[in-house]
Amino acid sequence: MYKNLICSVVLAAWGLSAVTPLAQAQQVENLVLNHSFEVDEVIQDDGAYQGWWTWNPAEGAGSMVTVDDIEFIDGARSIRVDPVGTENWHFIVAYSTLALDMSKDYTVSFWAKAQSPRPLTVALKAADNSVDAWGTTTFNLTTEWAEYTYTSDVLHTGVKLEIWCAASNAPLWLDFVHVYEGPYVAGIEPSGATTPVKSADPNPATGATDVPRDTVLSWTAGAFAATHDVYFGISFDDVNDASRANPSGVLLSQGQTTANYDPAGVLDFNQTYYWRVDEVNAAPDNTIFKGDVWSFTTEPFAYTIPSGIVATSNGTSDAASGPDKTVDSSGIDPSDLHSIAPTDMWLADPPVDEALWIQYDLGKTYKLHEMLVWNYNSQFELILGFGLKDVTVEYSKNGTDWTALAQVEFTQATAKATYTANTMVDLQGVPARYVRLTVHSGWGATGQFGLSEVRFRYIPAQAREPQPADGAIDVEAGAALAWRSGRDAALHEVYLGADPDALALAGTVDSPRFAPDGIEFGSTYFWQIVEVNETEAVTAWPGDVWTFSTQEYALIDGFETYNDDIDAKTTIFDTWIDGWVNDTGSTVGYLNAPFAERTIVHSGRQSMPLQYDNTAAPFYSEAERTFDTAQDWTVGGADSLRLYFRGDAANSPQTLYVTLKDSAGRTATVRGMDPDAILVTEWQPWQIALSEFGGVSLTTIKKMTICVGNRAAPAAGGTGIVYIDDIGYGRPAAME
Numbered sequence: 126m127y128k129n130l131i132c133s134v135v136l137a138a139w140g141l142s143a144v145t146p147l148a149q150a151q152q153v154e155n156l157v158l159n160h161s162f163e164v165d166e167v168i169q170d171d172g173a174y175q176g177w178w179t180w181n182p183a184e185g186a187g188s189m190v191t192v193d194d195i196e197f198i199d200g201a202r203s204i205r206v207d208p209v210g211t212e213n214w215h216f217i218v219a220y221s222t223l224a225l226d227m228s229k230d231y232t233v234s235f236w237a238k239a240q241s242p243r244p245l246t247v248a249l250k251a252a253d254n255s256v257d258a259w260g261t262t263t264f265n266l267t268t269e270w271a272e273y274t275y276t277s278d279v280l281h282t283g284v285k286l287e288i289w290c291a292a293s294n295a296p297l298w299l300d301f302v303h304v305y306e307g308p309y310v311a312g313i314e315p316s317g318a319t320t321p322v323k324s325a326d327p328n329p330a331t332g333a334t335d336v337p338r339d340t341v342l343s344w345t346a347g348a349f350a351a352t353h354d355v356y357f358g359i360s361f362d363d364v365n366d367a368s369r370a371n372p373s374g375v376l377l378s379q380g381q382t383t384a385n386y387d388p389a390g391v392l393d394f395n396q397t398y399y400w401r402v403d404e405v406n407a408a409p410d411n412t413i414f415k416g417d418v419w420s421f422t423t424e425p426f427a428y429t430i431p432s433g434i435v436a437t438s439n440g441t442s443d444a445a446s447g448p449d450k451t452v453d454s455s456g457i458d459p460s461d462l463h464s465i466a467p468t469d470m471w472l473a474d475p476p477v478d479e480a481l482w483i484q485y486d487l488g489k490t491y492k493l494h495e496m497l498v499w500n501y502n503s504q505f506e507l508i509l510g511f512g513l514k515d516v517t518v519e520y521s522k523n524g525t526d527w528t529a530l531a532q533v534e535f536t537q538a539t540a541k542a543t544y545t546a547n548t549m550v551d552l553q554g555v556p557a558r559y560v561r562l563t564v565h566s567g568w569g570a571t572g573q574f575g576l577s578e579v580r581f582r583y584i585p586a587q588a589r590e591p592q593p594a595d596g597a598i599d600v601e602a603g604a605a606l607a608w609r610s611g612r613d614a615a616l617h618e619v620y621l622g623a624d625p626d627a628l629a630l631a632g633t634v635d636s637p638r639f640a641p642d643g644i645e646f647g648s649t650y651f652w653q654i655v656e657v658n659e660t661e662a663v664t665a666w667p668g669d670v671w672t673f674s675t676q677e678y679a680l681i682d683g684f685e686t687y688n689d690d691i692d693a694k695t696t697i698f699d700t701w702i703d704g705w706v707n708d709t710g711s712t713v714g715y716l717n718a719p720f721a722e723r724t725i726v727h728s729g730r731q732s733m734p735l736q737y738d739n740t741a742a743p744f745y746s747e748a749e750r751t752f753d754t755a756q757d758w759t760v761g762g763a764d765s766l767r768l769y770f771r772g773d774a775a776n777s778p779q780t781l782y783v784t785l786k787d788s789a790g791r792t793a794t795v796r797g798m799d800p801d802a803i804l805v806t807e808w809q810p811w812q813i814a815l816s817e818f819g820g821v822s823l824t825t826i827k828k829m830t831i832c833v834g835n836r837a838a839p840a841a842g843g844t845g846i847v848y849i850d851d852i853g854y855g856r857p858a859a860m861e
Contacts, residue, residue, distance in 0.1 A: 153305040153313060156223050157286070160302045161199040161315070162192055177204075177220050185215035185291055195688075195723075195730050196298050198236045198270045199315030203300035210291030213246045213263075221285035222252040223304055232309045233286065234274035235302040239266040240718065243293035247273075251281035258287065266297060268718065270317075274309050322347040324384075324402035324416040331419040337609065338392040338423050343385040347404035347414055352380040354403040354413070357388060364399040365418045380405065394426040427494040427582040434581070435486040440473025440574070447471060448483050451576050457499075463544045463577050465504045472501070472511060472575035481564040481574055485581070490522055492586035492612075492666065493552035496560070500548065500568075501575035502538035510569020512537050513576055517565065518550055520557035530555065537568045538577065546580070554584060556663050586611045587668040588637070588654035595671040602675045602761035602855075605640040611656035611666050618655040618665075625651040625670050633657075645762035647677040647858035678767050678853030681829070682750065684731045689718035697721045697733055701748045710738040711746035711833070727769040727808045727850035735849055737833040739779060739842035745834030748849075755788045755825040758815060758854040766813045768831075768852040772803035777843020779803060779833045781811070785818050786828040793818035794837070803833070803847050815854070 159176065181188050187209040197203040208216040225231055233247060245266050248258035260277030286304060290297065301315040326345040329336045346353065356364045358375035367373040378386055392398065399420045406412040436448035445468045450456075456469025463469070475481035500512035513535045519527045536547040552560075560581070567574045590609040593600045606619065619639045620628035628651060631641050637654075644650065650673055656666040687697040697720050698705070703713035713735055714720035721731040737746035758766070770781065778800035786792045795817045802809065815823055831849060834842055 153303070153307075153310050156225075156304045157220055157302050161197075161300055162202045162204050163200045175222060177218070179216070179218055181210065181216045181291075184212070185210040188216040188291070190218060193298060193730075195685075196238070197300055198317040199301040203298045205296055205298050206290045207296045208290040208292075208294060213244070213289040213292040215291035216289075218288045218290055218299065219285050220302070220304075221283075223284040223286065225279045225282060225284050226306070227279045227282060229306055230276050230278050230308065231304055231306055232274060232276045233260075233304050234272055234309065234313070235288075236270055236272050236300045236315055237264075237266050237297060238268060238270045239293075239295050239297040240268065241295045242267055243295040243297065245273075245297060246289040246292075247275070248287050248289070249277060249279070249284050250287055252283040252285045256281045270298075270300075272301075276308055321345075322349060322404060322414045324350075324353070324404050324414075327400075327402075327419040329421040331417075331421070333421040335424050336421045338394065340392070340421075340423075341385055341387045342400060344402050346384045349406050350404035350414075351407035352382055352405045353384065354379050354405060355381065355386045356401040356403070357386070357398065358400075359396060359398055361399045361418060361420070364401050367401075369413075392423045394423060397422045427584055430487055430491060430581045430583055433488050435488075436471075436483060437486075438471070438473055438481070438483040439476050439479065440481045440483070441476075442471065442473045446473075446575075448473070451483065451579050452485065454578070456502075457578055461545055462542065463499045463502050463538075465502055465540065465542050465544075467503050470501055470503065470575050470577045472573055474573055475564070482561050483564075483576065484559060484561040485579070486524070487558050487560070487581060489669070490556050490558045491581070491583035492554050492663070493520070493557055493560070494554065494582045494584050495552055496550040497546040497580040497582070498535055498548035498550065499544065499546050499577040499579070500535050500538040502540060502544045502577045503575075504540055506538050506540040506568075508569075509571055510537070510567055511571065511573055511575040512568045513562070513564050513574055514568050515565040517563040518552075519561045519563065520552070520555050521559040521561070522557060524559045527559075527561065528555075544577075546578075552581075554662070556586075556666075584612050586613070586656060586663070586666040588614075588617065588656055589668070591652075591671045593673040595669070595673075597673040599676040600673045602644050602646050602679065603640075604644075605638055606652060607638045608654055608668075610637045611654075611668070613658050613661060614656035614666075615659070616657040618657060620653045620655065622651060623649065625672070628653055628670070644675060646675055646679070646855035648762075649674045649858075674858075675761070676855065677857050678855035679761070679763075681756070681852040681854060682733075683729055683851050684721055684733050684849075685729045687721050687731065689720055697731075701733060701750050703735075703748050704738075704746060707747060707749060709743055709745055709747045709832075710741065711748050712736040712738075713748045722848055725771060725848050727771070729850075732771075732848045732850035734846055735831065735833070736844075736846045737779065738844045739777075739834045740844060741841075742839075743836075744839035744841050745832055745836045747830050747832040747836070749828060749830040751828045752826065755827050757824045758826055759823050762856050763854045764815055764856045766815060766818075766852075766854050768811050769808050769850045770803070770811060771808045771848045771850075772805050773846050774804055774806055776803050776845030776847070779842050779845070780835060781847070782832050782835070783813065784828075784830040784832065784836075785821050785823075785826055786830075787822040788825040788827045789822065791821050793821040796835075803845065808850070812857070 189207045191205050193203050193205040210216050244263050246263045248261040250258040259280050262275045264273045324344045328343045355378040356367050356375045357377045358364050363373045363375050367375050401418045402416045404414045434452040436452050438448040448471050450471045456464035516533050518530045521527045564574050588608040592607040618633050619631045621631040622628045653670045654668045688695050698713040701713045703711040722734040726732045735748050780797050780800045782796040784794040795813050
């Protein structure tokens with residue numbers, strides 16, 4: 126026996142048909158926002174809501190709308206509608222408000238499919254209900270995605286689109302909804318309906334900033350591209366207008382076969398670059414599909430140290446004018462102009478027995494590039510002269526041992542609200558966490574001294590942007606470590622361990638990637654990169670200590686990859702073989718699509734429904750998966766197998782068991798203890814020590830079988846259904 130999905134395509138009523146998309150799309154202005162449901166938007170039961178919302182009378186109670194990331198035709202989402210009600214208007218999905226011109230016609234188009242063939246009615250209606258529905262049209266949905274469309278006149282200026290979803294309880298999906306002025310325009314296609322022929326998915330992403338200067342460009346090639354032409358330059362117009370006939374100096378690679386391009390040398394600092402990839406088909410036509418122009422901006426030479434700097438002083442200040450005012454951006458506008466308000470600045474009386482100083486704790490050691498200074502800038506500064514003049518700049522790694530860097534004269538402020546930083550102190554790339562400014566004189570003779578703002582800039586000498594991200598959890602046990610290199614690093618020392626205070630050197634590499642050995646499930650690790658260059662004045666730059674925790678279990682099967690395509694053999698029962706093939710009492714999946722369970726799930730969007738019937742021989746029900754390649758379930762210190770199951774209160778009590786078979790044909794079985802466990806309607810974890818599968822090579826697992834009943838001692842039993850999800854192997858984290 127074999128499960129079979131019967132599909133039929135029914136054209137819409139009254140001469141309206143499912144529209145086949147054309148190759149080239151014309152542009153229209155779609156009046157529907159979030160037309161493909163890609164934005165997280167609450168679809169509210171509220172007719173006053175602006176956007177997508179729902180409505181139902183009592184007869185439609187229990188209807189649901191959910192965002193579906195498995196079934197979609199555009200982007201990565203659609204909405205699934207599970208309606209209740211005997212009349213089509215008993216559950217309505219609506220969009221409002223559309224501002225329409227009553228002198229013009231408008232087209233409504235959308236893509237839809239249903240679990241089984243069913244009607245769907247669409248109408249326009251005055252948003253305030255002052256004009257009843259018009260243009261009401263009923264379409265007959267099929268089980269395949271198709272476009273449905275109609276054009277109507279307009280009877281009101283403020284309009285809502287209503288989609289009447291009830292009358293049939295068959296679930297349906299909606300996506301790619303358009304309302305636009307004028308007649309139907311062919312060729313407006315969702316991303317899932319056509320084969321892409323242009324280059325796409327640029328890396329760096331278009332508009333990206335802070336891109337490393339040694340970046341390698343890459344993209345997703347068009348479906349039929351044989352070669353690629355890469356245009357690259359600093360002028361949008363040059364890159365956009367260039368061609369093979371007129372390369373304009375920006376056609377840097379013609380006819381290359383790989384979908385990546387490494388610009389020669391390193392790129393300039395803080396420069397915006399434009400690039401384009403034309404996809405070229407193979408002979409005989411050699412059609413060229415011109416690509417979009419993408420852009421990115423490279424990293425700056427130096428970065429501003431972020432907020433969190435702590436300023437202290439040995440001077441005496443009012444609470445409103447303390448040293449923190451010099452690092453809190455108070456008084457600085459988006460154009461970096463400083464105010465003339467005294468409360469936006471530091472002002473202090475010096476101590477009696479020593480020179481006044483103000484000191485900055487930067488939070489960690491940086492390779493300091495420069496300090497920008499906004500001097501004291503009150504309205505009467507040119508008369509009072511509170512601003513600093515002669516200053517000694519010192520630096521320190523520990524706040525105790527200080528080194529003098531320079532004697533500097535700070536330029537006086539302008540006493541205007543248009544004042545911008547007018548002193549730049551070269552910090553010469555010194556490694557420092559602390560900077561101290563010792564004041565020797567000011568621009569006046571009042572005996573008080575002040576400063577508006579300072580800003581420190583640094584060269585990124587340490588490693589940054591760790592992958593896994595700092596604090597990441599559920600990291601794969603076999604994941605490699607990666608990071609963004611510190612500037613001018615020649616080698617990277619990788620330190621790793623379970624104790625942040627006792628990290629050991631795990632390896633030294635010449636690229637910012639390292640695959641450590643011995644990473645185990647359910648563990649927390651700490652790591653640090655020391656950037657090394659023996660030719661620099663400072664040869665080593667230790668970075669921050671980062672941490673990550675590994676996943677407890679690696680997924681064997683989460684049932685998310687299966688779909689309803691029988692011909693492609695990608696259904697759940699094509700992988701998990703059941704009684705239709707192995708002659709036991711099991712049925713994996715449902716007889717009609719969707720075959721996997723999509724409501725009762727432990728995680729994700731799908732689980733495996735395993736129906737059992739042990740009332741007849743052989744009196745047990747098995748679902749079995751054979752792996753294409755033998756599985757090693759001992760890596761990462763794995764010591765257990767875990768799966769989640771859920772039963773049904775109506776089930777007949779039976780015992781679950783799991784059998785493993787290795788590539789040599791040896792098998793071992795572990796049985797559950799409680800037959801009533803499959804009556805429980807909550808998800809339960811079943812954790813099995815791998816040591817219980819004695820005699821089987823856990824490094825070469827070839828088949829896994831999940832069974833209800835007892836193959837070793839079969840006896841007549843009952844029927845029921847068990848849901849299985851999230852099968853994995855690994856090791857639970859140690860309890861603290």
